[in-house]
Amino acid sequence: MKRLFLIACLFSVYTVQAQNTREQFFKLTRAGFNEKNTLNTTAFVEKYFRLPGNTGFNASIRQVESILKAAGFVEQKNAETESPLTYRVEKRPMKRNTWEPVNAVIRIEGERDPLMQFSTNRNMLAINSASTPAGGVSAEVVFMGKDAKIADIDVKGKILFAETSSGRLFTMAMNAGALGVMGYSMPSYTKPEIHQTSVQFSSISNPQNKGFAINLSYGAKEKLKAALSKGVVKMNVVTEAKSYNAEELTIVANIQGYINPNERFVYSAHVQEPGANDNATGVATLAEMARLSAVLYKSGKIRPQRTLTFLWGDEISSTGRYISEDKDRAKGILWGMSLDMVGENTSKTGGTFLLEKMPDPSAIWTR
Known part of the structure; x- marks a missing residue:
């Protein structure tokens, strides 16, 4: 009985500690997340009709790059491990104009x-x-x-x-x-x-x-x-x-994990498509998430055990390549989250939340 009581006490302490840690992170992110940054980035991206390789798509990628650089991410030369905060712009020739x-x-x-x-x-x-x-x-x-x-x-x-x-x-x-x-x-x-x-x-x-x-x-x-x-x-x-020949750009940023760097959480947002809602909002929200994460990391307020990856590119294909092009990297992907059509106020847009999904277990939508 004493042993069971001790286990129960230890579990209770662990649960309280986990809750305290979670609340601590919520406070940090809620206090540091800058909605004006997000709205400004949304407005920038929304100006363009974005398709891979075209002017608006590339301008949006470069805008994200400028946000990452200002936050302290450094351009990767050879490997992600060069610095705790790295980013790279991947370039691929397009098969069609x-x-x-x-x-x-x-x-x-x-x-x-x-x-x-x-x-x-x-x-x-x-x-x-x-x-x-x-x-x-x-x-x-x-x-x-x-x-x-x-x-x-x-x-x-x-x-x-x-x-x-x-x-x-x-x-x-x-x-x-x-x-x-x-x-x-x-x-x-x-x-x-x-x-x-x-x-x-x-x-x-x-x-x-x-x-x-x-x-x-x-x-x-x-x-x-x-x-x-x-x-x-x-x-x-x-x-x-x-209609013209172009390269497809993808931008990937990483905050290195300090215990299990080969394991990672991947956040993604697709850049193409013409709308503010779909998906300038996702591009902007993910950019602000990356900026704030870098600020908290540099200040010593967070130290992720696993790598945090932020990815912007063409919908489906960019994340698909991220998984398929490096089998060792793919093994370490524990979880993914797509920032797509973020923060819509349906009382203003008049929209209906439409779910299109495969049979369970499959994607989970949060509102």
């Missing part, structure tokens, strides 16, 4: 105001769309209903419009001689009838770099359908985009 949107405007002929424009909705131009000639193209818009077949519609030299994804529409329309397409495909959980100017970004397969795909908002789709109900509609479409 990167893509970068510049501008887009669509206007129903005879109307003064644009139906949509890039300056207020960057998602309207589907990824991999080509540029139109200067001044754009003007053509008749042809609507394809739900049960219609493109073989029964003359789309040559015209713009095909349908209530389906622009990516699905594009290939068959281009094969039939269309100049481009306009698609509408907003899931119901995005509440498009309420958020009538919202558009989800999408991409098309366009190896020939010809033609364009426009993603319509609910409001634009309804206006276009109303115009078509009155007769023939012609539209002027201006698109401008760049």
Whole structure:
């Protein structure tokens, strides 16, 4: 009985100590985490439509690098063990050109105001769309209903419009001689009838770099359908985009563990995609986490037993490579956390929390 009592006492002491340590770390991080830094970084990253290799993606990586350097991380020359705080920028040749949107405007002929424009909705131009000639193209818009077949519609030299994804529409329309397409495909959980100017970004397969795909908002789709109900509609479409050879950048920072440095916790945030929520917030939050961790480490307030790794790059592929390219390193990865769409206030955004996951055991979402 005495032995059991002693074990119980020791367990109680250990539990209290663990709780005290946890609370101590919470106080340190809550006091030191600078929300203004995070908001400023989010604003910087959000300025760009980010895809691997393009101007905005690279600028975002370099912005993170500047934050790391200011916090005391030093650039790694050969090995992570060179310094307690290291970072490296990995460069890889891309198999395909990167893509970068510049501008887009669509206007129903005879109307003064644009139906949509890039300056207020960057998602309207589907990824991999080509540029139109200067001044754009003007053509008749042809609507394809739900049960219609493109073989029964003359789309040559015209713009095909349908209530389906622009990516699905594009290939068959281009094969039939269309100049481009306009698609509408907003899931119901995005509440498009309420958020009538919202558009989800999408991409098309366009190896020939010809033609364009426009993603319509609910409001634009309804206006276009109303115009078509009155007769023939012609539209002027201006698109401008760049496609060029580039390198893919990934940035990895480490705080070395002092007892088990080969074991690590990996935090990651994907840089690509155009939004503030998805995922400038994750990039910025992870940058502030790394900055604060470095500050606490240098001040002697934390001394992690295992290595802390912070990674920014292309979604899925960058973390996949981190695991697959070094088998010994992979063995030491104990835990991972993805900073993705951090801190959204759904009362303001109107968003719905949507879970897409494999059967358990799988990822865990925190809110």
